[in-house]
Amino acid sequence: AQSVTQLDSQVPVFEEAPVELRCNYSSSVSVYLFWYVQYPNQGLQLLLKYLSGSTLVKGINGFEAEFNKSQTSFHLRKPSVHISDTAEYFCAVSERGAQKLVFGQGTRLTINP
Amino acid sequence: ETGVTQSPTHLIKTRGQQVTLRCSSQSGHNTVSWYQQALGQGPQFIFQYYREEENGRGNFPPRFSGLQFPNYSSELNVNALELDDSALYLCASSLIGGGGETQYFGPGTRLLVL
Numbered sequence: 037a038q039s040v041t042q043l044d045s046q047v048p049v050f051e052e053a054p055v056e057l058r059c060n061y062s063s064s065v066s067v068y069l070f071w072y073v074q075y076p077n078q079g080l081q082l083l084l085k086y087l088s089g090s091t092l093v094k095g096i097n098g099f100e101a102e103f104n105k106s107q108t109s110f111h112l113r114k115p116s117v118h119i120s121d122t123a124e125y126f127c128a129v130s131e132r133g134a135q136k137l138v139f140g141q142g143t144r145l146t147i148n149p
Numbered sequence: 150e151t152g153v154t155q156s157p158t159h160l161i162k163t164r165g166q167q168v169t170l171r172c173s174s175q176s177g178h179n180t181v182s183w184y185q186q187a188l189g190q191g192p193q194f195i196f197q198y199y200r201e202e203e204n205g206r207g208n209f210p211p212r213f214s215g216l217q218f219p220n221y222s223s224e225l226n227v228n229a230l231e232l233d234d235s236a237l238y239l240c241a242s243s244l245i246g247g248g249g250e251t252q253y254f255g256p257g258t259r260l261l262v263l
Contacts, residue, residue, distance in 0.1 A: 140191055
Protein backbone atom coordinates (compact mmCIF):
# COMPACT_ATOMS: atom_id res chain seq x y z
CA ALA A 37 0.00 0.00 0.00
CA GLN A 38 1.12 3.52 -0.69
CA SER A 39 1.65 6.19 1.93
CA VAL A 40 2.79 9.80 1.96
CA THR A 41 4.55 11.62 4.77
CA GLN A 42 4.81 15.37 4.83
CA LEU A 43 7.54 16.00 7.32
CA ASP A 44 6.45 19.45 8.48
CA SER A 45 2.91 20.27 9.56
CA GLN A 46 3.67 24.01 9.60
CA VAL A 47 6.36 26.09 7.91
CA PRO A 48 6.65 29.81 8.73
CA VAL A 49 8.88 31.92 6.47
CA PHE A 50 9.47 35.57 5.78
CA GLU A 51 8.32 37.15 2.54
CA GLU A 52 10.88 36.87 -0.30
CA ALA A 53 12.72 34.05 1.51
CA PRO A 54 13.14 30.62 -0.12
CA VAL A 55 11.06 27.69 1.09
CA GLU A 56 11.15 23.91 0.86
CA LEU A 57 8.20 21.68 1.78
CA ARG A 58 9.23 18.09 2.29
CA CYS A 59 7.40 15.00 1.06
CA ASN A 60 8.39 11.35 1.28
CA TYR A 61 6.37 8.47 -0.11
CA SER A 62 6.26 4.73 0.19
CA SER A 63 5.22 2.41 -2.64
CA SER A 64 6.26 -0.96 -4.00
CA VAL A 65 5.50 0.02 -7.61
CA SER A 66 6.12 2.95 -9.93
CA VAL A 67 4.17 6.05 -9.02
CA TYR A 68 2.98 9.41 -10.19
CA LEU A 69 3.55 12.32 -7.80
CA PHE A 70 1.60 15.53 -7.33
CA TRP A 71 1.55 18.70 -5.29
CA TYR A 72 -1.75 20.47 -4.72
CA VAL A 73 -2.42 23.80 -2.96
CA GLN A 74 -5.53 24.60 -0.95
CA TYR A 75 -6.36 28.20 -0.15
CA PRO A 76 -8.73 28.86 2.78
CA ASN A 77 -12.27 27.59 2.18
CA GLN A 78 -11.44 26.36 -1.31
CA GLY A 79 -10.83 23.09 -3.15
CA LEU A 80 -7.48 21.76 -4.32
CA GLN A 81 -5.53 23.35 -7.15
CA LEU A 82 -2.84 21.41 -8.99
CA LEU A 83 0.59 23.01 -8.57
CA LEU A 84 2.70 20.48 -10.45
CA LYS A 85 3.09 16.79 -11.23
CA TYR A 86 5.72 14.19 -12.01
CA LEU A 87 4.62 11.47 -14.43
CA SER A 88 7.88 10.52 -16.14
CA GLY A 89 10.99 12.02 -17.73
CA SER A 90 12.94 14.86 -16.16
CA THR A 91 13.06 14.58 -12.40
CA LEU A 92 12.86 18.36 -11.98
CA VAL A 93 9.37 19.60 -12.67
CA LYS A 94 8.17 23.16 -12.78
CA GLY A 95 4.70 24.24 -11.86
CA ILE A 96 2.55 27.29 -11.49
CA ASN A 97 3.31 30.34 -9.35
CA GLY A 98 7.08 29.77 -9.50
CA PHE A 99 7.08 26.43 -7.67
CA GLU A 100 9.21 23.46 -8.65
CA ALA A 101 9.78 19.96 -7.26
CA GLU A 102 12.40 17.27 -7.68
CA PHE A 103 11.65 13.57 -7.82
CA ASN A 104 14.32 11.50 -6.07
CA LYS A 105 13.65 7.82 -6.57
CA SER A 106 16.45 6.56 -4.34
CA GLN A 107 15.25 8.68 -1.42
CA THR A 108 11.56 8.29 -2.35
CA SER A 109 11.10 12.01 -2.00
CA PHE A 110 9.34 14.76 -3.92
CA HIS A 111 10.18 18.03 -2.16
CA LEU A 112 8.53 21.28 -3.25
CA ARG A 113 10.60 24.47 -3.51
CA LYS A 114 10.19 28.14 -4.30
CA PRO A 115 13.14 30.54 -4.38
CA SER A 116 11.20 33.57 -3.16
CA VAL A 117 7.76 33.40 -1.53
CA HIS A 118 5.02 36.00 -1.53
CA ILE A 119 2.25 36.72 0.96
CA SER A 120 -0.21 35.20 -1.52
CA ASP A 121 1.52 31.81 -1.16
CA THR A 122 0.00 31.43 2.32
CA ALA A 123 -2.01 28.20 2.04
CA GLU A 124 -2.09 24.48 2.83
CA TYR A 125 0.04 22.30 0.55
CA PHE A 126 -0.64 18.62 -0.07
CA CYS A 127 1.66 16.03 -1.58
CA ALA A 128 -0.09 13.07 -3.23
CA VAL A 129 0.90 9.82 -4.91
CA SER A 130 -0.89 7.40 -7.21
CA GLU A 131 0.24 4.06 -8.50
CA ARG A 132 0.64 3.88 -12.27
CA GLY A 133 -2.54 2.38 -13.67
CA ALA A 134 -4.56 3.22 -10.59
CA GLN A 135 -6.56 6.41 -10.30
CA LYS A 136 -6.73 6.68 -6.54
CA LEU A 137 -4.70 9.51 -5.00
CA VAL A 138 -3.16 9.03 -1.56
CA PHE A 139 -2.50 12.32 0.20
CA GLY A 140 -0.19 13.43 2.96
CA GLN A 141 -1.49 15.29 6.01
CA GLY A 142 -0.60 18.67 4.53
CA THR A 143 1.86 21.45 5.33
CA ARG A 144 0.59 24.88 6.31
CA LEU A 145 2.81 27.55 4.78
CA THR A 146 2.62 30.89 6.55
CA ILE A 147 4.34 33.92 5.07
CA ASN A 148 5.30 36.72 7.44
CA PRO A 149 5.92 40.24 6.14
CA GLU B 150 -13.12 24.85 -20.82
CA THR B 151 -15.51 24.36 -17.89
CA GLY B 152 -13.95 23.30 -14.60
CA VAL B 153 -15.30 20.93 -11.98
CA THR B 154 -18.35 22.25 -10.18
CA GLN B 155 -20.05 20.98 -7.01
CA SER B 156 -23.34 21.67 -5.31
CA PRO B 157 -24.36 22.67 -2.76
CA THR B 158 -21.44 24.62 -1.28
CA HIS B 159 -22.60 24.12 2.30
CA LEU B 160 -25.05 21.77 3.96
CA ILE B 161 -26.26 21.16 7.52
CA LYS B 162 -27.90 17.85 8.42
CA THR B 163 -28.78 16.01 11.59
CA ARG B 164 -27.57 12.59 12.64
CA GLY B 165 -29.44 9.75 10.92
CA GLN B 166 -30.47 11.78 7.90
CA GLN B 167 -29.45 11.15 4.30
CA VAL B 168 -27.59 13.55 1.99
CA THR B 169 -26.87 13.80 -1.74
CA LEU B 170 -23.96 15.81 -3.09
CA ARG B 171 -23.51 16.60 -6.78
CA CYS B 172 -20.56 17.06 -9.09
CA SER B 173 -20.18 18.07 -12.71
CA SER B 174 -16.93 16.95 -14.26
CA GLN B 175 -14.59 19.10 -16.34
CA SER B 176 -15.50 19.07 -20.03
CA GLY B 177 -13.80 16.21 -21.87
CA HIS B 178 -13.33 14.11 -18.72
CA ASN B 179 -14.99 10.71 -18.24
CA THR B 180 -14.09 9.82 -14.65
CA VAL B 181 -15.16 11.21 -11.30
CA SER B 182 -13.54 10.51 -7.94
CA TRP B 183 -14.82 11.52 -4.51
CA TYR B 184 -12.73 12.37 -1.46
CA GLN B 185 -13.55 13.20 2.15
CA GLN B 186 -11.39 15.81 3.88
CA ALA B 187 -11.87 16.05 7.64
CA LEU B 188 -10.75 19.22 9.38
CA GLY B 189 -6.96 19.47 9.51
CA GLN B 190 -6.45 16.29 7.47
CA GLY B 191 -5.54 15.36 3.93
CA PRO B 192 -8.28 14.12 1.60
CA GLN B 193 -9.23 10.43 1.83
CA PHE B 194 -10.36 8.51 -1.28
CA ILE B 195 -14.00 7.35 -1.10
CA PHE B 196 -14.57 5.90 -4.57
CA GLN B 197 -14.26 6.51 -8.29
CA TYR B 198 -16.78 6.18 -11.13
CA TYR B 199 -15.92 5.41 -14.75
CA ARG B 200 -18.45 4.54 -17.46
CA GLU B 201 -21.21 4.75 -14.87
CA GLU B 202 -19.71 1.99 -12.71
CA GLU B 203 -17.68 2.04 -9.51
CA ASN B 204 -14.02 1.73 -10.45
CA GLY B 205 -12.32 1.45 -7.08
CA ARG B 206 -13.29 2.15 -3.49
CA GLY B 207 -11.51 3.30 -0.38
CA ASN B 208 -12.10 2.24 3.20
CA PHE B 209 -15.62 3.65 3.56
CA PRO B 210 -18.76 1.76 4.65
CA PRO B 211 -21.57 0.85 2.22
CA ARG B 212 -23.73 3.73 3.44
CA PHE B 213 -21.49 5.83 1.18
CA SER B 214 -22.71 5.22 -2.36
CA GLY B 215 -22.56 6.97 -5.67
CA LEU B 216 -23.79 7.28 -9.21
CA GLN B 217 -22.35 8.49 -12.48
CA PHE B 218 -24.63 9.67 -15.25
CA PRO B 219 -24.20 9.44 -19.06
CA ASN B 220 -22.99 13.04 -19.13
CA TYR B 221 -20.24 12.02 -16.63
CA SER B 222 -21.69 14.04 -13.77
CA SER B 223 -21.89 12.24 -10.45
CA GLU B 224 -23.65 12.04 -7.11
CA LEU B 225 -22.38 11.01 -3.71
CA ASN B 226 -25.05 9.69 -1.33
CA VAL B 227 -24.51 9.17 2.36
CA ASN B 228 -27.17 7.38 4.42
CA ALA B 229 -27.60 7.30 8.19
CA LEU B 230 -25.36 10.30 8.75
CA GLU B 231 -23.00 10.22 11.72
CA LEU B 232 -21.30 13.14 13.46
CA ASP B 233 -17.93 12.00 12.04
CA ASP B 234 -19.25 12.49 8.51
CA SER B 235 -18.82 16.23 9.01
CA ALA B 236 -16.15 17.16 6.47
CA LEU B 237 -15.35 18.82 3.17
CA TYR B 238 -16.35 16.51 0.31
CA LEU B 239 -14.26 16.97 -2.80
CA CYS B 240 -15.01 15.77 -6.29
CA ALA B 241 -12.27 15.37 -8.89
CA SER B 242 -12.49 14.59 -12.58
CA SER B 243 -9.97 13.01 -14.93
CA LEU B 244 -9.74 11.31 -18.29
CA ILE B 245 -9.05 7.59 -18.32
CA GLY B 246 -7.57 6.54 -21.64
CA GLY B 247 -6.17 9.93 -22.45
CA GLY B 248 -3.18 10.12 -20.16
CA GLY B 249 -5.67 10.60 -17.36
CA GLU B 250 -3.27 10.46 -14.50
CA THR B 251 -4.17 13.93 -13.29
CA GLN B 252 -7.23 14.72 -11.22
CA TYR B 253 -8.74 18.19 -11.17
CA PHE B 254 -10.73 19.15 -8.12
CA GLY B 255 -13.90 21.14 -7.57
CA PRO B 256 -14.41 23.66 -4.76
CA GLY B 257 -16.01 21.10 -2.45
CA THR B 258 -19.17 20.77 -0.39
CA ARG B 259 -18.84 21.40 3.32
CA LEU B 260 -21.15 19.10 5.29
CA LEU B 261 -21.92 19.64 8.95
CA VAL B 262 -23.76 16.89 10.82
CA LEU B 263 -25.38 17.92 14.11
